Amino acid sequence: MWGRQSYRWSDFDFEANAREGIGVDWPIRYADIAPWYDHVERHAGISGSLEGMAQLPDGQFQPPMPLNCGEELIAGRLKGHFDGRRRIIPGRTANLTQPLPGRTQCQFRNACWLGCPFGGYFSTQSSTLPAAMATGRLTLRPFAIVTEVLYDRNTKRATGVRVLDAVTEQTTDYTARIIFLCASTLNSTWLLLRSATDVWPGGLGSSSNALGRNLMDHHFRAGASGTIEGLTDKYYYGRRPTGFYIPRFRNLFGDKREYLRGFGYQGGASRQGWSRAVAELGVGGAFKDAAAQPGPWTIGGTAFGEMLPNPANRVTIDTTKKDKWGLPVLAIDCATGENERLMRKDMMNDMAEMLEAAGVKDVRTYDGGYWPGMGIHEMGTARMGRDPKTSVLNSHNQVWDAPNVFVTDGACMASTACPNPSLTYMALTARAAEFAVNELKRRNL
Numbered sequence: 001m002w003g004r005q006s007y008r009w010s011d012f013d014f015e016a017n018a019r020e021g022i023g024v025d026w027p028i029r030y031a032d033i034a035p036w037y038d039h040v041e042r043h044a045g046i047s048g049s050l051e052g053m054a055q056l057p058d059g060q061f062q063p064p065m066p067l068n069c070g071e072e073l074i075a076g077r078l079k080g081h082f083d084g085r086r087r088i089i090p091g092r093t094a095n096l097t098q099p100l101p102g103r104t105q106c107q108f109r110n111a112c113w114l115g116c117p118f119g120g121y122f123s124t125q126s127s128t129l130p131a132a133m134a135t136g137r138l139t140l141r142p143f144a145i146v147t148e149v150l151y152d153r154n155t156k157r158a159t160g161v162r163v164l165d166a167v168t169e170q171t172t173d174y175t176a177r178i179i180f181l182c183a184s185t186l187n188s189t190w191l192l193l194r195s196a197t198d199v200w201p202g203g204l205g206s207s208s209n210a211l212g213r214n215l216m217d218h219h220f221r222a223g224a225s226g227t228i229e230g231l232t233d234k235y236y237y238g239r240r241p242t243g244f245y246i247p248r249f250r251n252l253f254g255d256k257r258e259y260l261r262g263f264g265y266q267g268g269a270s271r272q273g274w275s276r277a278v279a280e281l282g283v284g285g286a287f288k289d290a291a292a293q294p295g296p297w298t299i300g301g302t303a304f305g306e307m308l309p310n311p312a313n314r315v316t317i318d319t320t321k322k323d324k325w326g327l328p329v330l331a332i333d334c335a336t337g338e339n340e341r342l343m344r345k346d347m348m349n350d351m352a353e354m355l356e357a358a359g360v361k362d363v364r365t366y367d368g369g370y371w372p373g374m375g376i377h378e379m380g381t382a383r384m385g386r387d388p389k390t391s392v393l394n395s396h397n398q399v400w401d402a403p404n405v406f407v408t409d410g411a412c413m414a415s416t417a418c419p420n421p422s423l424t425y426m427a428l429t430a431r432a433a434e435f436a437v438n439e440l441k442r443r444n445l
Ligand SMILES: Cc1cc2nc3c(=O)[nH]c(=O)nc-3n(C[C@H](O)[C@H](O)[C@H](O)COP(=O)(O)OP(=O)(O)OC[C@H]3O[C@@H](n4cnc5c(N)ncnc54)[C@H](O)[C@@H]3O)c2cc1C
Pocket: 001, 002, 003, 004, 005, 006, 144, 145, 146, 147, 182, 183, 184, 185, 187, 188, 191, 376, 377, 409, 410, 420, 421, 422, 423, 425
């Protein structure tokens, strides 16, 4: 289950660490990953509009899910303000607006959390598993908990994985020439921390002391909302499973704030429904008729902000707690810092400023509070880098200490940027997979 918001990162993101001396430099730039964004966008099916914005590169999009008339109105008014730098665009989403082989386009029901019988949004079930099965070379091993990457200190290579069957509780070792860890940021890190400890007490990939450190997320839940006057004779088609997006505008194009990096907004406009009448505790025909009519238009947006890497934000193996299979769990120690605190003021106030500039009434700001993990975009605990002394992975996602092990989920990220990250994980994974196949053919692995 995911929200399906899918955005490319730009060189503003890949260059930021190096430019500002934060964390480690990404070992890749946008040009390295751009063809792989193309590849995964075509496969997954991302709908979106071409906008020509340097901070949010365009991609291989299906037609966008259009803005509704409330959003169009405010987007149009906003164009005349802030030098046109703040723009409301259709949310780029992994929901199909055109069919792909074996999948039907989205029916605008906004029920994706139930799973989609049409394959209308990108998921393992609709997309990657069928593609893998079609190769005829997929073996699916359910109930398998990988508990360790097996490592041979003589060849300096991983030899396979140890698997605990969640049902029978039997252990099996599988051998492999290459291993991809894509168990999600925290679980891949957990696996590395538990592996090859006879060689590195801190785990496989820990020789730099970066493994488990620099845990990051997107901080959010700050923004503003208000009421749009008019348009009371207008409604919208179906239930669109996305909203609008306002790409980052802070600390770009000459703008300079007291914090580093920036944020983007996800939001939407809609008409209030019958539930607005519940608080009135009314009764009778007039009350019923009023509740049956759409209410006024409201519009709002929540910012998703970049979080800086900080080595003190880390995960370790908790030696005191175990799960139901007797496996130790992760201990997580992570907090936001001063940069995020300063950014949150703008995240709240900038939305209000834009809405007011566009004539929205009764504008209210909010900061609903945030702690790491709420953003569900955890990243960074096995970061890529240029130097094995300060990073866990090289530019092709290979563990420096064991080049036949690839980590391509969010653990590999050297920074978070502010757009949602999963499209970037997918592109990095596809890129690393091609590299691994070629290296295997050249007998380098
Ligand atoms: C509610 C919600 C909304 C989201 N919305 C968005 C969004 O709009 N845009 C966006 O970009 N991202 C979004 N995300 C984040 C996105 O879902 C994740 O970034 C993405 O799923 C990560 O993919 P992954 O393959 O790395 O990990 P996962 O999707 O978590 O897959 C990891 C798999 O590995 C398995 N696994 C874990 N440990 C082991 C083990 N030891 N042995 C064997 N198997 C194991 C797990 O069971 C799982 O199947 C959202 C997340 C949530 C929860």
